[in-house]
Amino acid sequence: MRRTRSAQRWLMLTSVGAATALALTACAGSAETPSTAPTLSDEPVTLTFTWWGNDVRHGITEELIAAFEAEHENITIEPQFTDWAGYWDKLATTVAAGDAPDIIQMDEKQLSTYAANGVLLDLGTLGEGLPTSDFPEAVLGTGALDGTQYGVPVGINTYTYMANADVLADLGIELPDDETWTWDDLNAIAEEVSAAGGGTVVGSQSWGFEDGGLNNWLRQNGESLFAEDGSPEVAATEATLAAWWQNLLDVTEAGGTPEPSATIERESAGLAESFTATNQSAFGPWWSNQVAALREASGQNLVPLRVPTLEGGDDGAAYYKPSMFWSASAKTEHPGEVALFLDFLANSEEAADLLLAERGVPANEKIREYITPKLDEVNQEVVDFLDLIAPRVGDAPPATPPGGGAIETIIDQQTQRVLFGEATPEQAAADFIEELQRALDDAAI
Secondary structure, rough: OOHHHHHHHHHHHHHHOHHHHHHHHHOOOOOOOOOOOOOOOOOOOOEEEEEEEHHHHHHHHHHHHHHHHHHHHOOEEEEEEEEEHHHHHHHHHHHHHHOOOOOEEOOOHHHHHHOOOOOOOOHHHHHOOOOOOOOOHHHHHHHEEEEEEEOOOEEEOOOEEEEEHHHHOOOOOOOOOOOOHHHHHHHHHHHHHHHOOOOOOEOOOOOOOHHHHHHHHHHOOOOOEEOOOOOEEEEHHHHHHHHHHHHHHHHHHHOOOOOOHHHHHHOOOOHHOOOOOOEEEEEEEEEHHHHHHHHHOOOEEEEEOOOOOOOOHHHHHHHEEEEEEEEEEOOOOOOOHHHHHHHHHOOOHHHHHHHHEEEEEEEOOHHHHHHHHEEEEEHHHHHHHHHHHHHHHHOOOOOOOOOHHHHHHHHHHHHHHHHOOOHHHHHHHHHHHHHHHHHHHHOOO
């Protein structure tokens, strides 16, 4: 993805001292949380609010803004939104210009980078203005670094393997038992589907293009992507990474996944054009908050399954991932109004009635209980699925260090090299570690 010059300059300049900033935070500890909320102004106040998403999300978010403004006549929320592809360039540009939005929709991979560079507000300073007692500690902790809360989780989701029950039924193949199935089982049934499909259906959509699947694989092997102690180090071993790519290469060469050229073409086309959404694969790896969109696009019975495991793999390999966070600018001139708006987004039933599960199943347990009966059938199934996998859920993976946002590009590149025979799985694993570690080191210079 191309970056604007101002974005490149900001990313380069602000990477300096990022590690130092986090180290200082760790030494100093989080400031004592105030017991009262920041003061609100009686004068007109304008807050800028930025987010990424599609047209549906934009419409819902504008309804949220209108509802909030109706209750607070002196506060105006100025919307700034774009799609995912252009979001981070746009945000980096505004930050570089000293004009960071007051409220920021933040991704886990970027949280530490923006926090370490002093962009994000310590939400603990908002005190009673932003209560978080209805968030489970483990989930709330995903938005904290060294004890400082920089983001409030919006929704939770988990990695899943989608199965097209209609396609399987048409081919006379039974839905696998996801309580016991392994990667070998997935590969075998994927090859069976491709053979029975006669060229019209493949067994499984390919994986290897983002870190959700990789995190599950590493956790099943008792490893993590980044160091557990929070240091900016790649912790995954070459052997485990190579085995991940070898598994994908084996099933691809056996015909269980699409031809590499077709896979890459669909990867760049988006969800609606995927093999899963077009009913051209029986299985595919997705996040649970994508179930509704996939079912709507496919028009068929797509069933979320637990991720396959290794024989004897770790029980706590699954994890709940925040879909995104609500964050705020450290330079906001209106912390009281920011707290008021964030409290509305994170804790109010009125906002929940509009959001439903569009940004994921609510991370706020009280709100999730309130909203679940109002969700459509598909999203109620997603809530049930999140509850179902709870026995397999372990602690969240270590937070992505500054510079770690480069991981998706690096994974994509190495997976393509493996699929097209340009690198062995072992070469891809070594290059992956080298490139990702370089990105972390560059952010700590």
